[in-house]
Amino acid sequence: MRALLWRALRREPGQLVRICLWSLVEAAPAFLIGLAVARAIEDGFAAARVDVGLAWLAALGLAWVLAAVAARQIVLAVAAIAEPFRDDLLTHVVGGAVRRAAATPGAAQDSAAVTRVGLQVELARDAFAAVVTTVRGFAFTVVSVVLGLLTLAPGAALLVLPPFAAGLVLFLASLPLLTRRQREFLLADERLAEEMTAMAGGLRDIVACGAEERQGARMATHVEAQASAARALARATAVRTAALGVGGWLPVVLVLAGTPWLLSGGAGAGVVVGALAYVTQSLAPALGGLVQGLGVSGIQLAASLDRITAAAQPPPLRPTRLRPASAEVRLREVTFAYGPHSAPVVDGLSLHVPEGEHLAVVGPSGAGKSTLASLISGLLRPDAGEVLVGGVPADRAEPAARVLIPQEAYVFRGTLRENLAYLSTPPDHDPDHDPDHDPDHDPDHDPDHDPGDGDSDGAGPGAAELDAAVRALGAADLVAAVGGYDARLDPGALSAGQRQLVALVRAYLSPARLIILDEATCHLDPAAEALVEHAFAARGGTLVVVAHRITSARRAGRVLLMDGGRVQAGTHDELVHTSSLYADLVGHWQPEPVS
């Protein structure tokens, strides 16, 4: 991208020369202003020679007129450089889109993305032109003022130039921080907008899953991140204001304070006024222009070029999915934290769940049970250690190998049959398209999801299989209540327990050999929960249940007790005797008959 910038600047040497020559004309007032004002006062008005005073001012006025003509020529010459730069960028973007299309044959191409990047190209072109114009203007103005001041009175230059240089250095030193903060702000802003858009599109489903609170908390995190990025940017911008104060206004104070010294050196009052004119009319506006040009347009240019570079990259390769050899789960020294500075939720956990085992996970709220469920299902990746399902990393295991049912079960608008058959319809469903893996996902809006590809095309479970699953999980009343398999479901009209039953039958019918129920039966009554857990245990494969009731733990072959970093495993009877925490939990849970 830098190469494109340099190429744009070097490609038109004729235009560069034209810009330099016209810049000399444009900078003439910056050179003349102090001299003309000083001479007009001292040789003209103070010496009672009004004509001389007016002549100096007229010369200055003429210089302004010529500067205006020059400014127009400069805009044209800068445009002659910026337009080919825009063309280069567009070629880059379109080339990237073509490479992307070639790398993902058959995939739907996001033409809106190309349009968005096209907009970035226009922004980059405008920002490029603004940066060239301001940096050039600043350089010519400063050189002119330095020459003018030295001609007028070297003493005045001593008072003006050091603080001006200090302000300039302060601003340039703050630029990297400003750029970083601006970029972070833009990114936080974009992330918030993306989340908002996604949430608005999925509102119906969020309500249907009863996930309002969770989604609200998630949005609050993004809003806070954006607000904190805005605060950080505001703090960095304060340095910019300080730089303007030091470079643009401190010289005025020094000239005024140094007036006696200037006068004692032989300078007249006109020299003092001239020096002030240099500062207030040329230097301060030039510094302000540079701060604006680099601090806003420069950062905009950097941000747009970043986007364009990212858009022109070929898409990352999708990791290949691996087929687990079995439904055994193995965790080796697994550590996971939700943020780089957060305490680990899972800390050095090793665990082996052989194929066919029924494991219950218990522990106080916040102990990390759901986190463990997400690690085993591959939704989360460990920070250290490994989670293997049938010998392959859980996050790379093919989607059909396991099903995680969270507490908020997902039901989409479609027939009951389509809902039940969703995970058992070949070909392999993608985990990104798995409603039980992602409660926010809406298959209704999924281009790959065809609600008609259920049992009706013969690819899903047969009628007998469907009936058997419904009977095994005690969902016959639900089927009757909604009006049969071909009744269309309104997720909002189902109770939380009914939605859980739909998701459970769906998981039961899936080919997955590893089933993870994360409080997936919490809205069922104890008897219904017992029936479901017995059915899954009898189904074969591995069953991991994040327990909601003590009865769930009693039914399991083994219990994993989580308590922050500490973890203990054993049968229910063993843990009651060896763990006071487990005994406490058992005491807190409502005593219920063992089924």
Ligand SMILES: Nc1ncnc2c1ncn2[C@@H]1O[C@H](COP(=O)(O)OP(=O)(O)OP(=O)(O)O)[C@@H](O)[C@H]1O
């Ligand atoms: N997405 C997240 N971002 C940050 N922290 C999280 C996230 N999800 C969970 N946590 C935190 O991680 C810790 C463990 O949470 P987790 O949900 O795994 O516990 P849990 O044992 O399942 O709790 P509960 O029984 O209440 O569902 C908690 O302190 C929780 O606040």
